[in-house]
Amino acid sequence: MRSISFGQATVEATAAAMREDETVVVTGEDIGWGGNFGQFKGLLEEFGPKRVVDMPISEALILGSAVGAAVTGLRPVASLSFVEFTMGAMDEIINQAAKFRYMFGGQVSVPMVVRASDGVLRSSGAQHSESFEAFFSHMPGLKVVAPSNPADAKGLLRSAIDDDDPVIYLENKKITFRRGPVPEEDYRTALGEAAIAREGSDVSLITYSVMTQHALEAAQVLLEDHSIEAEVVDLRSLVPLDMESVLRSVAKTRRAVVCHEAWTFGGFGGEIASQINEHLFGELVAPVLRVGAQSAPIAFSPPLERALVPEASEVVQAVLRTLKP
Amino acid sequence: MAVDFKDRESSLEAYRQLLLIRIFEETLEDLFGKGKIPGFVHTYIGQEAIAVGVCSNLRSDDYVTSTHRGHGHAIAKGIDLNGLMAEVFGKVTGICKGRGGSMHVADFSKGILGANGIVAAGTVIAAGAGLSIQSREQDQVVVCFFGDGGINKGTVHEAMNFCSVKRLPVVFVCENNQYAQFTSRKLTTSVSDLSKRGAAYGMSTASLDGNNVVEVAEVSKKAIDDARNGLGPTLVVADTYRFGGHYVGDPQAYRSEDEVSKSRTRDPLLLFEKHLESQGLVDRDQLELEKVAITELVDEAVSFAERSDYPEVHSATDYVFTDRIEGS
Ligand SMILES: Cc1ncc(C[n+]2csc(CCOP(=O)(O)OP(=O)(O)O)c2C)c(N)n1
Ligand SMILES: [Mg+2]
Numbered sequence: 266m267r268s269i270s271f272g273q274a275t276v277e278a279t280a281a282a283m284r285e286d287e288t289v290v291v292t293g294e295d296i297g298w299g300g301n302f303g304q305f306k307g308l309l310e311e312f313g314p315k316r317v318v319d320m321p322i323s324e325a326l327i328l329g330s331a332v333g334a335a336v337t338g339l340r341p342v343a344s345l346s347f348v349e350f351t352m353g354a355m356d357e358i359i360n361q362a363a364k365f366r367y368m369f370g371g372q373v374s375v376p377m378v379v380r381a382s383d384g385v386l387r388s389s390g391a392q393h394s395e396s397f398e399a400f401f402s403h404m405p406g407l408k409v410v411a412p413s414n415p416a417d418a419k420g421l422l423r424s425a426i427d428d429d430d431p432v433i434y435l436e437n438k439k440i441t442f443r444r445g446p447v448p449e450e451d452y453r454t455a456l457g458e459a460a461i462a463r464e465g466s467d468v469s470l471i472t473y474s475v476m477t478q479h480a481l482e483a484a485q486v487l488l489e490d491h492s493i494e495a496e497v498v499d500l501r502s503l504v505p506l507d508m509e510s511v512l513r514s515v516a517k518t519r520r521a522v523v524c525h526e527a528w529t530f531g532g533f534g535g536e537i538a539s540q541i542n543e544h545l546f547g548e549l550v551a552p553v554l555r556v557g558a559q560s561a562p563i564a565f566s567p568p569l570e571r572a573l574v575p576e577a578s579e580v581v582q583a584v585l586r587t588l589k590p
Numbered sequence: 591m592a593v594d595f596k597d598r599e600s601s602l603e604a605y606r607q608l609l610l611i612r613i614f615e616e617t618l619e620d621l622f623g624k625g626k627i628p629g630f631v632h633t634y635i636g637q638e639a640i641a642v643g644v645c646s647n648l649r650s651d652d653y654v655t656s657t658h659r660g661h662g663h664a665i666a667k668g669i670d671l672n673g674l675m676a677e678v679f680g681k682v683t684g685i686c687k688g689r690g691g692s693m694h695v696a697d698f699s700k701g702i703l704g705a706n707g708i709v710a711a712g713t714v715i716a717a718g719a720g721l722s723i724q725s726r727e728q729d730q731v732v733v734c735f736f737g738d739g740g741i742n743k744g745t746v747h748e749a750m751n752f753c754s755v756k757r758l759p760v761v762f763v764c765e766n767n768q769y770a771q772f773t774s775r776k777l778t779t780s781v782s783d784l785s786k787r788g789a790a791y792g793m794s795t796a797s798l799d800g801n802n803v804v805e806v807a808e809v810s811k812k813a814i815d816d817a818r819n820g821l822g823p824t825l826v827v828a829d830t831y832r833f834g835g836h837y838v839g840d841p842q843a844y845r846s847e848d849e850v851s852k853s854r855t856r857d858p859l860l861l862f863e864k865h866l867e868s869q870g871l872v873d874r875d876q877l878e879l880e881k882v883a884i885t886e887l888v889d890e891a892v893s894f895a896e897r898s899d900y901p902e903v904h905s906a907t908d909y910v911f912t913d914r915i916e917g918s
Contacts, residue, residue, distance in 0.1 A: 298772040321742035322632030388628035392707035407721040561907040566680035572906040
């Protein structure tokens, strides 16, 4: 199979959706020029400026107008190049997009996608390096998607655009340029279905987004250096959450480490750990551990940035702790 | 203090500032190319006359808020050069101890309230600094630098309205360099005369040639004096052009080489050199001597940064709170 980047895979999904449904429009800053990460390359040329709309630097407008367009017949895909910029439009996401359907008694749905790049990338500094999925998944009414590889990126975005509810689609910067096998045809990957990225019997690594890649690296190290068979469960979407797959895996391995790049404290990993405890308390042979960032804004200086944010070696350490208490 | 453009020493000082920013940033471009600087670097090359002209009218206890393109503002407001360079390298001797980087340089002791990675974030912060000055009954002034892309952000409008209604001592300086990242201003902005945005909020406005340091200094002096004297805010629109890409390494497919080279004929540094020579204030040899001296300063800052250490890994969570909180 051919290999393309995460960014290119999302262009294919967007173009397919736009060809199939003319109510799909794309809005955001600099998208006419392809976007900061090439996620919109070629769309303006194919679909023209009525459907690929270059927006001013007005995040509240970009997300607020997506809500307005979504309840009046369009399916907007609104893009912010860095997830930190959603903070200038949290009212539009939290108070508007998430609540419209419920608050107005189910009269309307809000079929919009918010695309935003998150995570650490080579010292981008405190305002361009973070991961906010915990904020979004905390709010009822928002779906949250965080793919870990190009093939899922394509299929999940296609489903997100199809979805009748607001979907926050988080694309990690570190993996945006990474390539992977992606089918050429148009396809959808359902939201709410985790993938077993690697099978194993000794411990379950529950993860998503870039940390799936680090967990897979860790699993290889664990096998080679410690003869430990780790299973990697890639959630792919946080809301809806495929807890069944998580519980099935942990029931088998009886040990779990939940991994994400976002801060550990108050992070999404706490939700997973808690649900595992609620369902499998008697069967666990070790406490569920979490791997995430230390509690600080992400520093610029390379050694500090690395110290704050986990990679494969932190996952390996956590697994060893669950095995040798 | 205000430049006396009839005076040789005073004019030379302004020239040195322009040069310092230029040479500092050309050096950064070079270092970035060699992989010595982490992260991203946004250069101010071509726009130096704005920071230098405006800040020449400021006292050291006045404030500035800045942008992602902030080295020039910081230098013109008097940031320590070694600390600035070391910060861009991510070293512990940096002005923000390596936590901030290029996009977040600040020196609160000099009134530099921070370069900022969030477009137009400085506008509302400037409003708050203005409120603080008014409440403390001081005669300080805040200058808020922001871009022609930033002018469409809601915070700009909220800040201008509030500063105008309260007559706060804030001068908004919009650096109109024609682009926001890769997108031409014309595509996203409803008016071509950006000063109309200030008029809408009942503010004084001024438009000027941002590449002419004499004009920048003279026009902004009035705005700054007005602010200091309780006459309220002004929106100053300074027309200019960004010689480099949005960031160092930007392939710049969105504009023609012709457009860039045409703009270079209006290089603020060359324009000021011509002015100095034609007024008989300084000769060529003197200008060359200045270049040598400033280059030495910048080279010294680079070697200071290179000699410095990175922060200790165990200090990664220092400075989150004023008093450390454990267990979170
Ligand atoms: C709130 C926010 N939105 C978007 C961005 C991404 N971004 C960084 S610089 C920039 C363009 C800013 O243009 P302008 O204000 O004209 O400043 P210039 O870069 O031209 O100096 C954009 C869109 C950001 N940093 N912050
Ligand atoms: Mg600009």
